[in-house]
Amino acid sequence: MPSAKSNATQASPEPGKIFLVGLGPGDIDQMTARARAAIAAADVAIGYRTYLRLIAHLLEGKEVIERGMAEEIDRCNEAVALARRGRVVALVSSGDVGVFGMAGPLYEALLAQGWTPDSGIVVEVVPGITAASACASLVGAPLTHDFCAISLSDMLTPWTVIAARLEAAARADFVTVFYNPKSSRRPDQIREARTIFLRHRRPNTPVAIVHAAYRPHQSVDLTTLADMLDRDIGMNSAVILGNRSSRVQAGIMLTPRGYGHKYDIADGQPRPGESPRVSLSTGLDGWRSALTALATEKGVQQAVAALGANPTQVLETLREGGGTSPMVVREPSAEALLDEALGWPGATLHLSSSAASGATLAALDLAGAAKGDQAGHLTLAGAGWTLGLPWTSVAAAYRVLDRQRVCAWLQGPDGDTLLRIEGVL
Template sequence: MSGSIALVGIGPGSHDHMTHRARAVIAEADVVVGYVTYIKLVADLLEGKEVIRKGMTEELDRAVHALERAREGKKVALISSGDAGVYGMAGPTYEVLFQAGWTPESDVSVEVVPGASAINACAALVGAPLTHDFCSISLSDLLTPWPVIARRLDAVAASDFVVALYNPKSGRRTQQIVQAQALFLRHRRPDTPVAVVKSAYRKRERVEFTTLAHMSECEIGMLTTVLIGNSHTFVRHGLMVTPRGYANKYDLDEGGSTREGEKAGRSLSSGLLGWMAQLRADHAEGIGVATLAQQHGLPPDYIEAVLSAAVDEPETTTPTEETEG
């Protein structure tokens, strides 16, 4: 008998933000497996189905039950909030499958159905904080050693990413958010914008704007995602926005005309090739590798490698550059 497992991301919780494919897979399923809270979010879609409810720390058990039912020939929907591949059930399920000797050629077929993650839902509620480079870090140390989490926090804080903190605080884990704040304050201004979003697109939705200095004082729990802006993020009229960088190339006060030395659709003059040329010029003027490394905040051995690399002549014709919009 051939069964199937669909790893379904149901989005933030509102049916309006669930994909058509996610709804279709749940409708086709014989068995639906999930954390009790997520089962409640789709309860009106589960009539006539076998429903397996599991607790917060029973992720592997959910995956085992899904595989057992699929091997019986059942169509199984294993649901996660947000996206199943973002702190969801996709990873643990594949681990269980591989441990059981499963391969993609096995009788049990597996599909990952993507959904809008909490980072997308929370960002949509507060404005446009993710328009430039961003990352997410879970503060849960249930499975990840704290030094690993702390190193990641320190690295992204120094690198000026916009950061989403998942699992920031629980009844037992109260100091992780305080430690995260301390690490960020080593690299960022105390007035860096922060948005604290609870239960995005659910009944108890709550949005609070604050700053990095006061972040840990906010009402934060396991249903909260914390968005920390970068050095350019601002809040205006109740909206949190991170600029993409258009002001580096265009004069926004002059109708969007290109700044001197820049070309639309081409890398910045301070992009890779321009930067490399300037780096070599500075080095030729007698500026040492250590000083250049300090100026640019980059490792000395990387600066050495750039200076010693062969100089590539730019092509006279180039493919169309990626869009800036």
């Protein structure tokens, strides 16, 4: 006769399923067929109350669990608990559930409990139209070249991290979409973001502000980087900042894909020196050729400055090219190279102000300089100056034979030049 324990085991429900559903911008016509099917298959729906009310007509006869803002972890844990009891759950997000949505925290919660995809609860991610795509469709074609999305919310991300990403995106000329740009509790982040972008973009750079895309109170505002703060921006807005090529024409915000570099747009014919189905003459192969020619003629440092290139990328390109003028060798030991460099005739130490330009900030005579190592920090001391550098910040070391000079380059993890020592061959 089966024991009570055996009966209890047999009565345990099979694990259920969690649909992670992206609702799109909010209008039913913008939802995917799979999203509607997933909601129909679920017997319980969980989400932020505003999102659930957008699809109330799809939830008739289902258990509906509404939660407020800042209760994302509670939503995830509740979804997991219900699925463990055999329920089929639709955990919904606006836009795409995997873009600043609930897919991430749900997987975090499951993995923290030892879940794996081949055991227990079944999880299906149902993508939706994200705000970047929805808002872009209402203003033209602003995302047809490289772009990125950055959330300005510092509720979960330190501002130093956000600011670093803003700086990188602005410097690299990405079209950038701001999610969560502003709220009553966070009025200043959008101002700081604009300040960062104004260091790298023209004041008349096109900006699109789209509020409540595809919802009843939708609004679209085309403005500029200089004037954007005078416009209405809130939590239901997305802000699209153009790049250097973006423009507004006939009420359309457009970022060219780059066809004009290769073809005459008027007649479709290739421009001189360009051919269909191959890289631009200024593509990677062309860049390598230009770099090698410039480095051979004027030296590696001048090539870095003239091309505005990442110094480590330049050094690696020259090293892989295998040339002898200049000749670049990656050394296994930064410390051994530095010890040797201090003994080079006429050795001078050069510190760079930035990796991008390679501009020399200081050139110091190393004659009589003393090297030390204190608790993992390199120290160099000369007449009237001292330099300290943690060894952990050195990612690579290169020896460069360049125009009758020998150079030691110590490079950081981001490709920046930490220091460069030059001597006479």
